Amino acid sequence: MAECLFCRIVERTIPAKILYEDEQCLCFADINPQARVHVLVIPKRHVTSIGSATEDDSALLGHLLGVCAKVARDQGVADSGYRVVTNVGQEAGQSVFHLHFHVLGGRSLSWPPG
Ligand code: 5GP
Ligand code: ZN
Numbered sequence: 001m002a003e004c005l006f007c008r009i010v011e012r013t014i015p016a017k018i019l020y021e022d023e024q025c026l027c028f029a030d031i032n033p034q035a036r037v038h039v040l041v042i043p044k045r046h047v048t049s050i051g052s053a054t055e056d057d058s059a060l061l062g063h064l065l066g067v068c069a070k071v072a073r074d075q076g077v078a079d080s081g082y083r084v085v086t087n088v089g090q091e092a093g094q095s096v097f098h099l100h101f102h103v104l105g106g107r108s109l110s111w112p113p114g
Contacts, residue, residue: 001046006098010044020071024063027071036106037075037082041068047099049088068103077105085113 001007008014009028016028019039030038041064047053053061065084072082082105087094 001098004046004098005096006040006042006100007046010042020067020074022067024060025067027067030102034102035104035109037072037077037104039071039075039103041071041101041103043099048097049094049099050086051088053099064099064101068101071103072105075103075105081105081109083109 005014009016010026016031018026018028020027021044024045025041025043027039027041030040043060043064045060047057047060050061068084069078072078082103085102085104086100087102
């Protein structure tokens, strides 16, 4: 989608600090990090959120979660602990409407989230 910010990062028309990629996904540093480690894990194919994912996306969603765990290991927070978050819709604070998992770690994270 030409007007989608994260599709443009996938196309490399907008720069990002890319940490990992494979055929299905791209991982890059959040531009406004909320923790020492704050990485976004996105599918290369445009999906708006998990709310619009279908049965056909099940393998992709599973793959993305596995990559979140890999990113946490690579960033050195697998043992200390980390959080994987995906915001869906307005009240959850979704601001970019291309599915992304936030991987947050490197500090103590409070619960419940705000
Ligand atoms: P959301 O609020 O939709 O759950 O998360 C969107 C995230 O994308 C935010 O954490 C925000 O800081 C990040 N973000 C927004 N624009 C850019 C950008 O141009 N580059 C990068 N790397 N991250 C961005
Ligand atoms: Zn997109």
